[in-house]
Amino acid sequence: MKFIRDIVEKAKVPFEKGGKLERFYYLFESVDTFLFVPNETTKIKGVQVRDAVDLKRFMMTVIIALLPALVFGTYNIGYQYYHAIGQEPASSWDMWWIGIQRVVPIIIVSYVFGLFIAEFAFSVVRKHPINEGYLVTGILIPLVMPPTIPLWQVALASVFAVVFAKEAFGGTGMNVLNVALVARAFLYFAYPTNISGDVWVYLGGHQTVDGFSGATPLALAAQTLESGQSVVQSFAAHGSYSLSNLFYGLIPGSIGETSVLMSLIGALILIATGVGSWKVIVSVFGGAYAMGLLLNLIGANQYMLMPAEYHLVLGGLAFGAVFMATDPVTASQTETGKWIYGFLIGVLTVIIRVLNPAYPEGIMLAILLMNVFAPLIDYYVVAANKKRRLKRATV
Amino acid sequence: MSKTVKLRKGFDINLAGKAENKISDSLRSRTYALKPTDFIGMQRPKALVAVGDNVKAGTPLLLDKQNEQVNYASPVSGEVVDVKRGEKRKLLEIVILADNEVEYESFNKYSVSDLAKLERDELKAQMLKAGVWPNIITRPFGVVADANDTPKSIFISAFDSSPLAPDYNVIFKGEDHAFQAGVSVLKKLTDGLVHVNVNGNDEVNPAFLNAEGTQVNKIIGKHPAGNVGVQIHHIDPIAKGDVVWTASPYGVIQIGKLFLEGKYDAAKIIALTGSEVSEPQYYKTYSGADVKTFTEGNLKSDHVRYVSGNVLTGESIGEGGHLGFYANQFTILPEGDYFDMFGWILPRFNKLSFHKAFGLFSFLNSTKKEYVLDTNTNGEPRAFVQSGAFEKVVPMDILPVHLLKAILAEDYDDMEALGIYEVIEEDFALCEFIDVSKHNVQSILREGLNLLQYS
Numbered sequence: 001m002k003f004i005r006d007i008v009e010k011a012k013v014p015f016e017k018g019g020k021l022e023r024f025y026y027l028f029e030s031v032d033t034f035l036f037v038p039n040e041t042t043k044i045k046g047v048q049v050r051d052a053v054d055l056k057r058f059m060m061t062v063i064i065a066l067l068p069a070l071v072f073g074t075y076n077i078g079y080q081y082y083h084a085i086g087q088e089p090a091s092s093w094d095m096w097w098i099g100i101q102r103v104v105p106i107i108i109v110s111y112v113f114g115l116f117i118a119e120f121a122f123s124v125v126r127k128h129p130i131n132e133g134y135l136v137t138g139i140l141i142p143l144v145m146p147p148t149i150p151l152w153q154v155a156l157a158s159v160f161a162v163v164f165a166k167e168a169f170g171g172t173g174m175n176v177l178n179v180a181l182v183a184r185a186f187l188y189f190a191y192p193t194n195i196s197g198d199v200w201v202y203l204g205g206h207q208t209v210d211g212f213s214g215a216t217p218l219a220l221a222a223q224t225l226e227s228g229q230s231v232v233q234s235f236a237a238h239g240s241y242s243l244s245n246l247f248y249g250l251i252p253g254s255i256g257e258t259s260v261l262m263s264l265i266g267a268l269i270l271i272a273t274g275v276g277s278w279k280v281i282v283s284v285f286g287g288a289y290a291m292g293l294l295l296n297l298i299g300a301n302q303y304m305l306m307p308a309e310y311h312l313v314l315g316g317l318a319f320g321a322v323f324m325a326t327d328p329v330t331a332s333q334t335e336t337g338k339w340i341y342g343f344l345i346g347v348l349t350v351i352i353r354v355l356n357p358a359y360p361e362g363i364m365l366a367i368l369l370m371n372v373f374a375p376l377i378d379y380y381v382v383a384a385n386k387k388r389r390l391k392r393a394t395v
Numbered sequence: 396m397s398k399t400v401k402l403r404k405g406f407d408i409n410l411a412g413k414a415e416n417k418i419s420d421s422l423r424s425r426t427y428a429l430k431p432t433d434f435i436g437m438q439r440p441k442a443l444v445a446v447g448d449n450v451k452a453g454t455p456l457l458l459d460k461q462n463e464q465v466n467y468a469s470p471v472s473g474e475v476v477d478v479k480r481g482e483k484r485k486l487l488e489i490v491i492l493a494d495n496e497v498e499y500e501s502f503n504k505y506s507v508s509d510l511a512k513l514e515r516d517e518l519k520a521q522m523l524k525a526g527v528w529p530n531i532i533t534r535p536f537g538v539v540a541d542a543n544d545t546p547k548s549i550f551i552s553a554f555d556s557s558p559l560a561p562d563y564n565v566i567f568k569g570e571d572h573a574f575q576a577g578v579s580v581l582k583k584l585t586d587g588l589v590h591v592n593v594n595g596n597d598e599v600n601p602a603f604l605n606a607e608g609t610q611v612n613k614i615i616g617k618h619p620a621g622n623v624g625v626q627i628h629h630i631d632p633i634a635k636g637d638v639v640w641t642a643s644p645y646g647v648i649q650i651g652k653l654f655l656e657g658k659y660d661a662a663k664i665i666a667l668t669g670s671e672v673s674e675p676q677y678y679k680t681y682s683g684a685d686v687k688t689f690t691e692g693n694l695k696s697d698h699v700r701y702v703s704g705n706v707l708t709g710e711s712i713g714e715g716g717h718l719g720f721y722a723n724q725f726t727i728l729p730e731g732d733y734f735d736m737f738g739w740i741l742p743r744f745n746k747l748s749f750h751k752a753f754g755l756f757s758f759l760n761s762t763k764k765e766y767v768l769d770t771n772t773n774g775e776p777r778a779f780v781q782s783g784a785f786e787k788v789v790p791m792d793i794l795p796v797h798l799l800k801a802i803l804a805e806d807y808d809d810m811e812a813l814g815i816y817e818v819i820e821e822d823f824a825l826c827e828f829i830d831v832s833k834h835n836v837q838s839i840l841r842e843g844l845n846l847l848q849y850s
Contacts, residue, residue: 001736033775037738041700041731041770046820046837047827048706048728049408052746052755054774056739058781058831061753131778173778173832273751277783333782333796382797386812389792393634 008032026123030130058275059132065269065276066139066323068262073255074099077147080201080252086209099147102202103255106142109151114138114158122167131172133179133329134162140180140323143256144316144364145187146195147202153191157183177371178330181364188364196360200252214252217241218315222357224302231306246313257316267322276326279335280342284321285312287346295354303354311350320363321345330371334381341377345370399595400629402616404790406749406825408558410706411765412675412727414666416565420679427471427683428490428717429456434467434529435841436538436848440486448475452681453500453525453659456489464542468526470661470682472498488717497681500525504657510576515583522580522650526659529720530646534627534639536848537819546640548587548631551578553603553644554594554614556621557705557821561666561724563644564600565677570648571602577651581642582608592626603644616790624822628791633817645723665718669727670767671699685717686725694727700770702726707824708837731771739774746773749788749829777832788825793817795826799836802843807850810843819844 014021015028032038033056042048078095082088089095115134123130141158161183166175187195201214208214215223220238221231235241240251249259256262270276292308299305311317325331325345332341345366352362359365431440439460444450450473455466469491477490502525505513519542522528533540540546554563567574582589588610593599595613604611612630614620623641633639642650645663652660661682667689668675678689686701702709704722712718718725740754747766748755757766785795793814801809820837827836 004736005734029775033739035736037735037771037773038775039732039734040772040775042772043835043838044711046708046835047824048700048702048709048711048726048770049410049768049828050772050774050833051750051829051831052743052748052757052773053750053752053829053831054739054833055777055780055831056774057752057754058750060740064753129775129777131780133778133780171778173780273753274784275750275752328780328782331782334794335783335786338783378797382794382813385792385794385797385814389634389812389814392632393636 005036008035023124023127026127026129027120030123055132056135059135061273061275062136062270062323063139065266065273066136066143066256068265069143069256069259069319069323070103070139072249072259072262073143073257074103076250076258077102077202077255079250080147080214081204084201084203084208084212084214085206086212098202098204102147103142105151106145106149106154106255107139109154110141110158111138113155114141114162118159118162118167122163122171126167126171128171133166133172137161137179141183143319143323144180144184144254146199146253147255148199149187149194153187153194157187160186173329175329176375177368178324178327181324181368181371184364185368200254213238216253216315216360217246217251218353218360221303221306221310221314221353222360225357228302230302231310243310243313246310254316254319257319260313260318263318263322270322270326276322277328277331277338279338280326280331281321283339283342284317284325284346284349287343287348288312288317288350289346290343291347291350295350303357311353315353315361316363317346317349320349320367324363324367325370330374332374332377332381334378337374337377337381341370341374344373397611397613398630399613400615400626401595402614402620402625402629402790404787405617405619406788406829407556407617407762408706408747408768408828409762409765410558410668411670411767412668412672413559413765414561414565414668414724415674415676416562418565418664418677418679422678422680422688424493424680424684424688426476426490426492426685426717427469427473427681428488428685429467429469429683430488430717430719431457431459431467431486432488433720434459434539436536437461442478442486442489444475444478444489446475446478449473450475450491451498451500452661453502455526456491457486459539462539462541464523465528465539466524466526467529468500468659468661472496490717491683493681499658499660502653502657502659505654507576507579507655510579510654513583518580518583518654521653525653527646527650527653530642530649532641534624534633534641534819535816536844537624538848540640544638544640546585546587546638549581549585549589549640549642550623550627550630551581551589551591551603551609551642551644551647552621552623552626553591553599554597554621555705556594556618557707557824558618559666559668559724559726560621560705561664561668561677563603564598566664566666566723567600567602567644567648570644571605573648573651573655574602574644575606575651576655577642577647577649578606578609580650580654581640581647585640588631590626590630592623592630594621619788619790619822619825622821624818625790628793628817635811635816637816643721663723665722666724667693667727668724669699669702671695671727671729680718682720683717685715686712687715689725690714690727696729698730700728700730702728706768707828708821729767729769731769733771735771749825750784750831772833774831774833776834779832779834781831784829784831785823785826788829789822791817791822795823795836798843799823799834799839802839802846805846807847810847815840815843815847
């Protein structure tokens with residue numbers, strides 16, 4: 001250890017003040033602090049000891065919570081691939097292999113362009129340390145992409161999101177919108193053909209077997225508006241969209257979003273560690289369910305009549321509720337606000353899904369919209385706190 | 396009407412090195428110091444003595460040119476051996492080499508019945524002159540009180556919930572008489588109540604329980620339950636324009652002794668605590684004592700930090716340092732200036748964390764487990780990301796993050812509206828401890844208070 005430390009100390013010299021590579025100091029710092037927790041001690045005055053936690057560990061906790069969804073998503077790509085082309089894989093390893101071939105390059109591209117190019121460039125120009133926020137964003141972006149996404153689009157979206165959604169607002173901790181969702185929304189509006197329609201199953205150039213439909217449940221549900229068939233029946237006709245299948249997630253969809261179960265495992269990790277707000281997660285589900293019930297009552301068309309519990313297992317609602325809505329920077333910052341924020345995300349998701357089927361996936365837009373409104377919610381919660389205090393004032 | 400306040404929020408930092416219930420008076424410090432830096436808000440300290448002067452206990456050593464009526468007195472008798480100054484000749488410390496026997500300046504002495512007849516102004520005059528006035532702290536701002544104010548109430552926190560804090564049942568044992576006298580004096584300085592807040596979960600020194608003329612409130616909860624600011628918030632909150640005074644039991648007893656015995660008595664029982672002390676225990680000494688007397692030959696290692704006060708709000712004073720005016724404990728900690736390879740991800744059982752983030756397993760340990768924590772910051776400063784954590788350790792109806800952001804934005808109206816008048820550093824100290832992003836929360840808060848106080 002001492003030996004490695006000595007190498008780092010030696011390498012540090014040109015990066016220090018007055019050194020040749022001074023302007024790249026924060027690049028060096030990020031590598032240095034990755035290897036070693038620094039020898040910094042508390043200040044003369046103030047707390048003399050500090051908590052064992054730091055931002056790196058905080059962010060790593062989220063990554064660990066994402067792993068079940070990532071691993072399952074990788075397997076699911078292969079599973080859907082063989083299902084679509086109508087072949088039996090020789091072993092389950094084949095399915096893994098198809099998935100790994102798709103997922104690993106997307107993750108690498110996301111990190112290389114988002115972190116190593118965009119963030120590093122800003123840290124050099126702006127002279128601020130490289131925060132650990134992108135560790136999480138870099139894995140969230142691949143998970144909300146369809147498996148067929150072209151790599152250059154991942155690169156473009158990552159850079160766009162980091163530059164315009166985060167660094168333009170001042171960097172980690174300052175962004176208004178969830179960075180990973182901006183990446184997805186960017187592609188959604190810039191290259192709609194690559195992120196909607198028949199993109200949810202990776203085919204690798206093969207033809208689908210006869211009778212295979214790669215339509216996502218959300219797309220099927222939206223089609224009932226025209227066909228007039230009940231949503232549940234149309235799911236049943238498709239074959240693999242039973243309620244339990246939708247929950248387990250062996251269905252076409254974005255890489256990490258299909259399995260509600262994996263998202264819930266992630267939720268358990270986030271809640272147990274206290275890193276994600278349980279209030280947000282619970283209230284998103286609550287809001288979606290409540291809105292689903294309300295639409296059931298109105299019942300103007302088949303989609304509205306879909307049983308409310310289906311809303312909870314469709315599309316990326318669970319993934320969005322657990323990993324996107326809980327982003328502490330873009331969510332409501334007050335505890336009361338978190339309830340309202342989450343609930344409205346759930347409500348809006350269902351409204352967008354049912355009333356505006358042009359955008360089958362409502363959660364992305366609902367979260368982005370509520371990101372914008374979160375400061376307003378906080379404003380009123382904070383104002384209430386001020387008001388309580390003002391009541392006591394005599395001057 | 397006595398109140399009981401139950402607090403659910405907070406966090407106890409259970410450290411190794413609690414003082415054993417044993418008081419030693421065998422060790423006598425050679426030097427004692429008075430440090431103007433202990434008095435927050437003292438703008439222009441002026442030394443009243445020079446090197447070589449002889450002083451008695453109670454002789455004024457310095458005053459604040461902004462507020463010349465308050466004397467800051469020598470704790471012991473002896474010779475002034477050093478007047479330390481820093482940059483721009485800022486006065487840092489006046490050091491006294493103590494006599495073997497303490498000689499006292501004499502002040503007016505009263506019987507209990509005479510004391511009851513004294514007028515408010517007579518009381519104040521003697522307190523200001525004899526050096527006990529700095530025991531009275533004013534809220535808002537947490538600075539030495541302005542003698543021209545009349546507070547709406549006076550608060551005394553009769554327990555200390557901070558890490559390794561001395562037990563008030565030990566250090567104030569048998570001081571009933573002086574405490575009562577001190578309370579009677581304070582009672583005359585306010586038109587409102589004198590509150591004595593005791594720990595509702597623990598045995599209480601009868602001196603506090605039976606103090607006449609006070610309202611005794613019970614506070615139940617984890618740290619910062621013992622912080623007087625938290626208590627004020629729940630019992631008689633401060634609004635804009637209010638003035639509340641606070642005093643420690645030590646200060647009250649010192650005031651009592653001044654009037655009963657006619658002397659400035661800076662005798663103090665202190666706790667020597669911390670994981671690096673071989674035999675942590677209590678010592679009888681005087682205010683401003685030097686730390687080395689107690690630590691020499693009594694430490695487990697030599698790479699340590701000497702802290703005057705507790706680990707949350709204390710000050711590192713170095714090996715030759717002296718006890719702060721308001722402190723009644725030394726904490727000796729291991730220094731943490733080492734590199735920890737992959738320390739940000741390796742599992743940790745022995746490093747205490749309020750959080751349960753991945754690999755931080757301290758929450759699995761028994762609450763009785765005592766931790767050895769060093770001074771490493773355990774991470775580097777980062778952008779503010781986490782929300783909802785500070786709120787869990789501030790048991791007040793205050794939004795700490797919003798208040799801190801208002802301070803950073805220098806938004807005076809917001810600072811006021813969000814309750815900055817109700818808090819001082821110690822109330823936000825736990826926020827600084829648990830902060831994932833390693834901000835210096837306490838110094839940010841003081842900047843905000845300074846902005847308002849001097850605007």
